[in-house]
Amino acid sequence: MQISEVSERFDLSTDTLRYYEKIGLIPPVPRGENGLRDYREEDCRWVEFARCMRSAGLPIEALRQYVALFRQGDGTIEARLAILRDQREQLAQRIAEQQAVLDRLDLKIARYDDILLPREQELAAQ
Amino acid sequence: MQISEVSERFDLSTDTLRYYEKIGLIPPVPRGENGLRDYREEDCRWVEFARCMRSAGLPIEALRQYVALFRQGDGTIEARLAILRDQREQLAQRIAEQQAVLDRLDLKIARYDDILLPREQELAAQ
DNA sequence: CTGACACCTGGAGTGCACTCCAGGTCAAAT
DNA sequence: ATTTGACCTGGAGTGCACTCCAGGTGTCAG
Numbered sequence A, B: 001m002q003i004s005e006v007s008e009r010f011d012l013s014t015d016t017l018r019y020y021e022k023i024g025l026i027p028p029v030p031r032g033e034n035g036l037r038d039y040r041e042e043d044c045r046w047v048e049f050a051r052c053m054r055s056a057g058l059p060i061e062a063l064r065q066y067v068a069l070f071r072q073g074d075g076t077i078e079a080r081l082a083i084l085r086d087q088r089e090q091l092a093q094r095i096a097e098q099q100a101v102l103d104r105l106d107l108k109i110a111r112y113d114d115i116l117l118p119r120e121q122e123l124a125a126q
Numbered sequence C: 001c002t003g004a005c006a007c008c009t010g011g012a013g014t015g016c017a018c019t020c021c022a023g024g025t026c027a028a029a030t
Numbered sequence D: 001a002t003t004t005g006a007c008c009t010g011g012a013g014t015g016c017a018c019t020c021c022a023g024g025t026g027t028c029a030g
Helices: A003-010 A014-022 A041-055 A060-072 A074-125 B003-010 B014-022 B041-055 B060-072 B074-125
Strands: none
Touching: A003 A014, A003 A041, A014 A041, A041 A060, A041 B074, A060 A074, A074 B041, A074 B074, B003 B014, B003 B041, B014 B041, B041 B060, B060 B074
8 A cells, every 4th residue: 555545544644654654653664666665454553543642642752652662572561551551641631621621611602602692682672 | 919929820931921921812911110010810810711721722823812802892702702612612622532542542551451461360370 | 339039021942743845766658 | 758646765844832041120138
């Protein structure tokens, strides 16, 4: 599978795909004779994983470390788990914070509605 | 109230407080004779609002517009409400996305646990 | 009167995560 | 034979949100 297809499939630019590989956010993708990348299904799974985790704001550095450990084999399972747990906690924290702000926004919006709705009713009554 | 106190109270650097004011993320803070900022309670509420919204990732530009409209008076209530609704939707969207990733991380962590726990039990059984 | 502080300004620098670009290779189509 | 198009690389540029810095002012303690 060539890079443009992977780009379409996961809605990531080819630049981003090459960038992710360069910095180790995904393992190296095998090349054809001509030097072009040829993504296997396994590579696509890494791309999808990276895209997914990045979409939630997990930092590149943590994901880079995770991938590096993965490539070092089974002896790194505990270390990988530690990274996942750590990132999971931080993400849960961010979600909670954002949820609180969402609630506050809803309240604020409701208060604005309270100002505006009576005005509209006045207009309608005329 | 001087800037260092506001800085402590809201856990924002004095640089950030001056920056927020410079770019219009909060309205101008009144100055004493000496030219030093003297935050009133109202200014503190703006600081707190900015800090809170920024903590959830609302973009500075949207907040800047909201503040600008607010300063233009009551005729801008609909416009302000539109910004709030828009940001609310985007935030809800981000939270949903992150929640999905959190769930996926939990699943992944559970699978790692499934690998590791049996190994520990083996060790314990020896 | 001289430090020592807290404050001020404008502007430069930083970190993160891309994104774009120039210059080049290669294979297939005209 | 050349043009087109997808790909390659290394490196520069971008946008966002700060963060730091140099040079200066005002106030108060010793």
